[in-house]
Amino acid sequence: MTSFDFDRQITRLGSHSVKWDGLASRFGAHAVGALPMWVADMEFEAPPVVNDALRAAVEHGVHGYYGDPSDYLAAIKGWMQRRHGWSIEESWILTTAGIVNGVNLAIQAFCRPGDGVILQQPIYHPFAPAVRNNGCHVVGNLLAYRDGRYEMDLDGLANAVDAKTRMLILCSPHNPAGRVWTKAELEALANFCMERDILIVSDEIHHDLVFDGPHTVMADISPEIAAHTITFTSSSKTFNLAGGHTGNAIISDPSLRRRFQRQMERCGMMASNRFGYLMATAAYAGGDEWLDALLVYLKGNRDFIDRQVAERLPGVTSVKLDATYLSWLDFSGTGMEDAEIIRRFEHDAKVICNHGASFGPGGARFMRLNFACPRAMVEDAMDRIAGAFSDLQ
Ligand SMILES: Cc1ncc(COP(=O)(O)O)c(C=O)c1O
Structure with a gap:
């Protein structure tokens, strides 16, 4: 237990968040209501020292x-x-x-x-x-x-x-x-x-x-x-x-x-x-102490995803991340093409990730999943993804 609560779920819908409020415009109407695990920002509050500085600025006015x-x-x-x-x-x-x-x-x-x-x-x-x-x-x-x-x-x-x-x-x-x-x-x-x-x-x-x-x-x-x-x-x-x-x-x-x-x-x-x-x-x-705690939390999410992929998604590889909170999931071993992989994520699982092909050559049949979020959201996403690809098991 750290002194920073990374488990807390914060509602961002309606807060001008591109990740949450930009789903329809970026991915289409079917993405509304899905779990957004794409663009690289986090579901966590900024460090208290940052919000205190902003509060002081607002107080000054x-x-x-x-x-x-x-x-x-x-x-x-x-x-x-x-x-x-x-x-x-x-x-x-x-x-x-x-x-x-x-x-x-x-x-x-x-x-x-x-x-x-x-x-x-x-x-x-x-x-x-x-x-x-x-x-x-x-x-x-x-x-x-x-x-x-x-x-x-x-x-x-x-x-x-x-x-x-x-x-x-x-x-x-x-x-x-x-x-x-x-x-x-x-x-x-x-x-x-x-x-x-x-x-x-x-x-x-x-x-x-x-x-x-x-x-x-x-x-x-x-x-x-x-x-x-x-x-x-x-x-x-x-x-x-x-x-x-x-x-x-x-x-x-x-x-x-x-x-x-x-x-x-x-x-x-x-x-x-x-x-x-x-x-x-x-x-x-x-922000040192906050970052040190964040890294422990993110590493836990990374390792959880790696275990889930290994146990529940045969044919899928979770590339071992040295850094970043962006899992890079390789679906090439499933034999599926991008359109099918994306359809299962977005329509069946209702999880929105960045499409690998958008990262240019070499990206097709990968999905990039942002796990900088409470563990419960990662668990939910992995359940949904495993469900959408249950025929692999
Ligand atoms: C490698 C890399 N560079 C730059 C950025 C974006 O930086 P900025 O928002 O400051 O333009 C990102 C965001 O994900 C990134 O991954």
């Missing part, structure tokens, strides 16, 4: 422009040092309107239309549109999937790149499939990129949600790699603050930082959301 970010920057610096052993300078931190915004800005700042951007697929779905919307093309390279585990395929990558390949968007830990990349894997990838002058955009938004690590910060491996890397982190996944749309671009190299900042200026991004700053400051300064 004036919500004008934010200024003097010294405690905010110090909180981020302290967190990176404490939780990741990563020594950063406050001057390296730029604030974006979330990480998808930051990744788009990075493409705009460092690529020209016609350039190639590497994605190791299957991968977080908004990256490919970010590349294409900015006039670039995806240089896709499948992760190797062997015995239920993903590996990078640098040989495949060597064949995929050309002189126009300008950038790699790394997802570390990887979403989907929750893979924590080892230091050796990251180093090999970084060397590959540096040899070809390919800029590394390292999205480490899931770096605090690690069960089996350690997580290695790409830019912390060596000064040479840091000079070639833009790192994105955020309090949003870690502390369930995604609606705040506030992220960190951490760039140690002055010329890369200046270029990124120039692009922010061109977009008029001179200041960010007051509430985002307040929430991030409170979370990074005082």
Whole structure:
């Protein structure tokens, strides 16, 4: 029993939650009333320190422009040092309107239309549109999937790149499939990129949600790699603050930082959301205990799902997650096609997950299930899914 109650079920329907209130528009009328276990936010209240900070702001009652970010920057610096052993300078931190915004800005700042951007697929779905919307093309390279585990395929990558390949968007830990990349894997990838002058955009938004690590910060491996890397982190996944749309671009190299900042200026991004700053400051300064308790709870959910899949869903593999609260369920062993798998989830089980195919090549016949919710909701979902696939047994 922890002092934080992750078992408490909180009604979110009617609270402008995309996960609950966006079901019909995203999945169709049949999804109304189903269990939403898709988009990556949690069913839990934010840490008390965050809600206290918001309450104090509401009590004060004036919500004008934010200024003097010294405690905010110090909180981020302290967190990176404490939780990741990563020594950063406050001057390296730029604030974006979330990480998808930051990744788009990075493409705009460092690529020209016609350039190639590497994605190791299957991968977080908004990256490919970010590349294409900015006039670039995806240089896709499948992760190797062997015995239920993903590996990078640098040989495949060597064949995929050309002189126009300008950038790699790394997802570390990887979403989907929750893979924590080892230091050796990251180093090999970084060397590959540096040899070809390919800029590394390292999205480490899931770096605090690690069960089996350690997580290695790409830019912390060596000064040479840091000079070639833009790192994105955020309090949003870690502390369930995604609606705040506030992220960190951490760039140690002055010329890369200046270029990124120039692009922010061109977009008029001179200041960010007051509430985002307040929430991030409170979370990074005082959210350690809450996060430690959360990780224990999430690990329990992860292990429960793995057991349930093994016992009740023959032919289905739950990919062993090192990190993230997003189960990656492989239905390829059932012999079913996507349409049938999705029909059984959404119409029979009434459980809404992200469709694997939306993560690009390599994603078909997988479902991504968000288990950052009370255990009772996970139990309900697993009963429903096992019922919808009972003919497998
Ligand atoms: C890898 C990855 N990057 C970025 C995001 C979204 O970040 P933001 O909401 O700050 O744009 C997510 C959300 O799930 C994610 O998984």
